[in-house]
Amino acid sequence: MDALFSQLFAGLSLGSVLLLAALGLALTFGQMGVINMAHGEFIMAGAYTAFVLQAFIPDAGVSLLVALPVGFVVGGLLGLLLEVTLISRMYRRPLDTLLVTFGVALVLQQLARDVFGAPNVDVRAPAWLSGAVPFLGMNLPKTRLFILGLAIACVVVLSLVLKLTSLGRRIRATVQNRDLAETSGVSTRATDRLTFFVGSGIAGIAGVALTLLGSIGPTLGTNYIVDAFLVVVVGGIGQLKGAVIAAFSLGLLQATFEYSTTASLAKVLLFVVIVAFLQVRPQGLVSVRTRSLA
Amino acid sequence: MSAATGTATTPWWQRSTVRVAGGVAVAAVVLFGIAPAVLSDFRLNLLAKFLCLAMVAVGIGLAWGRGGMLVLGQGVFFGIGGYLMAMHMKLADAGPGGVPDFLRLYGDGVVPGWWEPLRSPVVTVLAILVLPAGIAALLGLAVFRRRVRGAYFAILSQALAAAFAILLVGQQKVTGGTNGLNGFRSFFGYDLADPINKRMLYFIAAGVLIAMVVVVRLLMNSRYGELLVAVRDQENRVRFLGYDPANVKVVAYAIAACFAGIGGALFAPVVGIISPADVGVIPSIGFLVGVAIGGRATLLGPVLGAVAVSWAETGLSEQFPSFWTYFQGALFILVVAFLPQGFASLGTLWRRRRGTPADAPDDPPTTHPSAPGSSPDADDDAQHAADSARTAGRHA
Numbered sequence: 001m002d003a004l005f006s007q008l009f010a011g012l013s014l015g016s017v018l019l020l021a022a023l024g025l026a027l028t029f030g031q032m033g034v035i036n037m038a039h040g041e042f043i044m045a046g047a048y049t050a051f052v053l054q055a056f057i058p059d060a061g062v063s064l065l066v067a068l069p070v071g072f073v074v075g076g077l078l079g080l081l082l083e084v085t086l087i088s089r090m091y092r093r094p095l096d097t098l099l100v101t102f103g104v105a106l107v108l109q110q111l112a113r114d115v116f117g118a119p120n121v122d123v124r125a126p127a128w129l130s131g132a133v134p135f136l137g138m139n140l141p142k143t144r145l146f147i148l149g150l151a152i153a154c155v156v157v158l159s160l161v162l163k164l165t166s167l168g169r170r171i172r173a174t175v176q177n178r179d180l181a182e183t184s185g186v187s188t189r190a191t192d193r194l195t196f197f198v199g200s201g202i203a204g205i206a207g208v209a210l211t212l213l214g215s216i217g218p219t220l221g222t223n224y225i226v227d228a229f230l231v232v233v234v235g236g237i238g239q240l241k242g243a244v245i246a247a248f249s250l251g252l253l254q255a256t257f258e259y260s261t262t263a264s265l266a267k268v269l270l271f272v273v274i275v276a277f278l279q280v281r282p283q284g285l286v287s288v289r290t291r292s293l294a
Numbered sequence: 295m296s297a298a299t300g301t302a303t304t305p306w307w308q309r310s311t312v313r314v315a316g317g318v319a320v321a322a323v324v325l326f327g328i329a330p331a332v333l334s335d336f337r338l339n340l341l342a343k344f345l346c347l348a349m350v351a352v353g354i355g356l357a358w359g360r361g362g363m364l365v366l367g368q369g370v371f372f373g374i375g376g377y378l379m380a381m382h383m384k385l386a387d388a389g390p391g392g393v394p395d396f397l398r399l400y401g402d403g404v405v406p407g408w409w410e411p412l413r414s415p416v417v418t419v420l421a422i423l424v425l426p427a428g429i430a431a432l433l434g435l436a437v438f439r440r441r442v443r444g445a446y447f448a449i450l451s452q453a454l455a456a457a458f459a460i461l462l463v464g465q466q467k468v469t470g471g472t473n474g475l476n477g478f479r480s481f482f483g484y485d486l487a488d489p490i491n492k493r494m495l496y497f498i499a500a501g502v503l504i505a506m507v508v509v510v511r512l513l514m515n516s517r518y519g520e521l522l523v524a525v526r527d528q529e530n531r532v533r534f535l536g537y538d539p540a541n542v543k544v545v546a547y548a549i550a551a552c553f554a555g556i557g558g559a560l561f562a563p564v565v566g567i568i569s570p571a572d573v574g575v576i577p578s579i580g581f582l583v584g585v586a587i588g589g590r591a592t593l594l595g596p597v598l599g600a601v602a603v604s605w606a607e608t609g610l611s612e613q614f615p616s617f618w619t620y621f622q623g624a625l626f627i628l629v630v631a632f633l634p635q636g637f638a639s640l641g642t643l644w645r646r647r648r649g650t651p652a653d654a655p656d657d658p659p660t661t662h663p664s665a666p667g668s669s670p671d672a673d674d675d676a677q678h679a680a681d682s683a684r685t686a687g688r689h690a
Contacts, residue, residue, distance in 0.1 A: 035445050086631055095364045096630050098448060099586065102579050103626025110619040226456040226575060229449040264464020267457040275436050275450065282440035 006138050007259050008252070013144040015251025016151035017213070020206035021224045022231035022243055023154060024199035028079075030237035031175045031195050034087055035098040039228065040221025041108035042078050042200045046071035046207020047216040048116060050123050061126030064208070068150075071204035078108075079200020083193055105221070112218040123211035143212040150209055154202060159240050161198075171195055175237075234274055236284025245285055250274075314511055317594055318504060325500040335489045342496040342564045344604040345503050349557030351585045351600035352506045353550030358582070359590030360514060361546040362526030363443075367451035368554045368581050370458045371426035373573030375555030377462075378425065380475035380562040381409055382418040387479045396475065401467035409468070415482055426555030427548040434547040438540035443529075452575055459574035474569025481563045492564075499560050503597065506553055511593055513549075522546055583622060587629050589638025599636060 025039050050067035057063035082104060090097050129146055132139035162168035170191045173181035182188050210220065227250070235246030253273060257266035306312060329341060350368050357363045384394035385405070390413070393405055411417045433454065437447055462469045469475075484491040513519050524532045525539045532539050562568040571577065581600070588599020603625070611618035629636060 029445070033445065035448065086627065090631060093634065094445060095362075095448065096634060098364065098366075098445070099579070099582060099630045100627050103623040103630070106619055106623035106626065110616055110623070114616055222575070226449075226453050230453050233446050233449050262464055264461045267460045271453055271457045274453070275433065278442050278446075278450075279436060279440055282442045 002137055003259075005136055007255050009138065009140060009144075010259075011252030011255035012148060012248065013251070014255055015248035016144075016148040017206075017210070017224075018227055018231050018251055019151045019244060019247035020147070020154065020202070020209055021228040022235075022247055023151075023158065023240070024075075024202035024206075025228050026232050026235060026237060026240065026243040027158075027171075027199040027202070028196055029232050031171060032087075032091065032192055033094040034091070035094065035101070035229070036079075036082070036087075036200075037098055037102040037225065038078075038082060038104040038108060039101075039200070039203050040223075040225030041105045041112075042075040042203035042221070043207040043210065043224060044112060044216070044218065044221040045078055045108070046075050046204030047123070047211050047220055048112060048207075049074045049204065050208045050211045051116070051121055051216065054123055059126075060124040061128055064126050064129075064212075067208045067211075068205055071208040072201040073204070075204020075207065076197040076201030079196045079203070080193060082200075083196040087196070088189070088192070109218045109222070116218070118218065120215035120217035122215045125212050129212065147209045147212060150205070154205060155240060155244055158198075158202070162240070167191075167194055230270075230274060232284075234277060234284055236281075236286040239286045242284055242286030314593060318507065318511075321507070321594070321597075322504055325504070326497065329500075330493065330496070335492060338496050339492055339564060340608060341601075342492075342499045343561065344601045345496075345499040346557045346561040346564055347581070347584070347604050348597045348600040349499075349503055349506055349560070350554045350581050351588070351596035352503070352510055353553030353557075354581055354585045355588075355590055355592070355596035356510050356513070356522075356553075357546045357550035358585065359592070359596070360519070360526065361522050361543055363543060363547060364445075364448040365451050365547065365550060366448050366575075366582070367453075367455035367458075367578050368550065369455045369573035369575075369578035371430060371551040371554035372558035372561070372577075372581075373458060373462070373568070373570075374426045374429070375422045375558030376562040376568035376572065377469070377475065377558075378412060378418055378422050378555075379559035380478065380568045382412045382415065383478040383481060383563065384475055385409070385413045386415075386483075395477070396470045396473075397468070400471060406468050422555050422559045423552060427552040430551030431544055431548040434544035435540070438543045438547075441540075443543075452578065455573065455578040456575050459570045462570040462573065470569075472570060474567055474571070475562070476567035476569075478563060478566060486563060486566070495560070495564050499564065502556060502560065506556075507593060507597065509549075514593070518542070518545070580622070583626055583629075585636075586634075587625065587636050589636030591635065592638040595636050595638040 021040075021043060024042075025036065028034055028036055028039075046067075049071045050064065053067045053070060054060065054063045057066060082101070086100055086104070087097055090100065125143060129142045132141045133145060134140075162172060170181070170186045171194075173184070173186055174188050174191050174195075178188055181191075206224075207216075207220070210216065210224075231243055231246045231250055234250060235242030235244075250270065254266050254270055257269045261269065325345075330338060333341060350372055354365055354368060357365045381394075384396070385392070388394045393403055397403060397405060412421070433450075437443075437450060442450070462474075463472050466472075478486055480486055481491065481495065484494065486492065514522075521532065521537060521542050525537075525542045529539045532542070558568065558572075561572070584600030584603040585596040586599070587603060588597065589595030603622075607618060607622070610621060633639065635642075
């Protein structure tokens with residue numbers, strides 16, 4: 001029973017990390033069909049933001065709380081810059097954006113290596129996040145609980161924004177039918193930019209959160225980007241709930257596979273499961289219904 | 295529209311068959327005559343390595359350039375070919391019934407049952423030819439039949455590469471882990487320390503590469519080639535005409551995988567090592583940059599691009615390792631964003647600027663600029679691009 005619960009928690013924790021990494025992707029990929037390989041490097045940028053801030057703010061707790069919004073802005077600005085300079089030229093070639101943004105990812109990674117050095121660096125976790133909470137005979141690390149809470153908070157805030165604000169309405173309209181939205185007076189270009197800012201910003205937050213789990217390095221983003229994309233593929237696009245369900249399902253599945261086999265076999269099994277799943281639902285868990293040809 | 299339609303107004307030396315045959319002849323002279331004569335053994339071996347990488351590029355040119363499938367996981371097939379060959383060489387070096395050194399080092403000193411068949415050279419060669427293509431066909435059938443395509447396919451192929459690399463590292467007991475397999479002494483009985491045999495390897499690589507280019511040329515000039523390009527440009531119209539686009543794509547994907555496998559299989563003896571670093575996500579995308587630079591939808595572009603990029607990488611990364619990464623990143627950005635048809639399109643652009651009619655009516659499969667933005671029939675392309683943007687966004 002204990003093993004079951006601890007697996008459950010490991011899965012939820014992994015799922016929350018995946019969710020943070022994939023949430024922004026689901027947004028930008030869903031709206032623009034753009035695959036942003038540099039998303040992982042925005043995560044890394046968020047992580048290094050936390051690292052740099054800690055040099056100025058000695059108190060680890062305060063610096064973490066400051067780093068979350070600052071990381072959001074840093075990630076968001078990087079995303080905005082990328083959108084304006086490169087991606088906006090390439091909306092007609094969504095597949096090619098993947099390669100261009102991969103080039104950007106390479107450059108950003110090397111930049112981090114040159115600025116911060118190749119070895120990993122550590123960000124101190126605040127005292128109030130050290131230790132664990134006893135729960136049903138298990139010890140749940142506070143950092144993992146914090147990330148779980150952060151992921152849930154991000155989803156809640158984002159879905160409220162999408163549901164209630166005019167920006168959210170414009171985003172949803174653009175996702176569902178770009179041409180009609182444009183005809184109805186929505187500036188889809190401006191919406192795209194804002195979406196990219198928000199999506200990349202969430203990557204920054206994810207990066208700050210990841211500093212709590214271990215040391216960070218220039219390749220931090222690469223480790224998460226593939227899994228994050230898989231979450232988007234499984235979740236389908238257009239609605240957040242797909243990404244949420246997919247992230248936690250993949251997290252739980254991977255934890256289960258890792259428990260019953262090894263970490264490396266788990267990845268392969270997970271891949272097989274995803275391909276099998278796509279046989280049933282080729283467009284992911286949730287998809288916006290349209291009448292165009294599939 | 296095959297070369298036979300070259301009309302009386304086209305001078306014979308401009309007909310595509312003649313031009314391609316000429317290109318292949320030049321390549322053969324350079325690879326078999328000039329290069330071995332002027333390059334040192336070391337440089338020749340280096341060139342052999344580039345040729346192995348170019349084999350992967352030829353396959354990518356077929357699947358991506360002509361078929362529109364963004365294959366981000368060719369490292370998997372490259373790796374399967376490489377590891378099969380490497381394992382065979384390790385087993386052969388260990389002698390009949392012997393155990394390769396890495397199995398004693400990391401494992402329990404027993405050759406696992408599924409490695410055993412690779413003691414046979416015949417089985418090894420067959421496995422190299424069949425296994426990558428088979429895996430690609432299986433994955434392709436599963437994915438394309440359900441009309442999973444575009445970005446979704448790209449992500450899946452990339453995830454496959456990630457999983458494969460992690461598996462190789464994780465199963466150190468039977469794969470050698472991060473270090474990979476190395477220290478091969480013989481290649482099908484030929485001593486690899488002998489420079490003559492190294493040269494032989496080079497000639498094999500050059501011959502295989504030229505054969506691959508010819509195969510792609512024949513394919514692209516056949517009815518199948520027309521279908522493949524049609525599927526890339528308007529998949530639904532092809533479906534309405536009564537063809538199954540899934541089958542068309544699977545064939546190209548499997549051939550690309552087979553080429554990558556062969557490239558890997560020759561890469562292992564040429565370079566002397568195959569490791570997870572050659573097969574993961576990053577090297578898999580790295581294969582694409584040469585193809586993009588050379589011109590993804592051209593016959594020789596991928597080969598030239600791949601060789602040029604590997605050459606530049608060897609030269610630059612030795613002296614300025616950090617600079618090379620910036621350079622590679624910049625190449626991706628500049629070429630894909632601003633020169634989508636690669637340097638091969640420069641010639642077409644130049645001819646058009648001079649007012650000479652572009653050779654579009656000559657041979658569409660090889661010279662037709664196909665990506666949006668650079669084509670004479672811009673309307674059709676814009677339509678295609680808008681369609682694919684939509685499908686990538688919602689239905690991929």
